[in-house]
Amino acid sequence: MNMAQNSTFLFYGFLAAWVLMLFYVISLARRGARLKKELEDVKQLVNSSQKDRQKEIPSRVR
């Protein structure tokens, strides 16, 4: 058995495990940031549509 190749592939094995884990953590962080921004946008949209309705109601009463 080639000991140098053996150690190199051991390194590849550990590297692959950590890289996969790191990719997932990065994708999780990016998704989290996107969801946070999306939530703020939707909240703004809901607030603005509620304000529009409140403006409409007094004009109807008049």
Next chain:
Amino acid sequence: MREKLAYGLSIAAAAMFTYTLYRIFLMLPDELMQGAIYRIMFFHIPAGIIGMIGFFVSMTMSIWYLSSKDLNFDSLAASVVEVSVLFASINIVTGSIWARIIWGVWWTWDYRLTSQLVCVLIFFGYLALRRAIDEPTQRARLSAALNIFGCVDVVIVWKSIEWFRNNHPGPVLSIRTGGGQIDPRMDHTVYLNLIPLLLTGIALVLIRTRQEATAREIDSLRRLAHAAA
């Protein structure tokens, strides 16, 4: 609270990894037949175990969802499946690298390898299905059905090394054999490395379920905005 718990678990996992990596690389000797490459098993086996446990946990959550119709169980099932697919993928990739040295090939259509690959593909399909359906209750119902179906294959993965004799080594851990298959120090190290990997998995699930809750909140706010318009 949930984020603090996730950070706490990550710190505990990092501290334990420091010890287990020290043990794996500096305390344990090379294996007589395999040399240094056998050390891959300290990630390969725990990753496989966590993947399997995760798939069973997600199946339980899916059954609870089907009986209670509570979407929180559906979110939890989806989060656990995603993290379990990560661990099952780590299991396949590290196993393939080990096989290249020991068997001389990257892949062989062995029962264990094939059933694990099918398992990962089924659960990738589960994640793709969830992206394809917008309606939350329909998405939850269909993905719960696929989750339960997928867990049949997890049982095949688990038992395949007992049912069929192939290239993949048979059971070696003391929990399945009662001991005597590998050096007890190596056996203990596999269990020790299982703990930080499990803590990492739980932390990832906690973060992922938080994101699922945020996605549901966005969905309900969108409906509200749509109704108000």
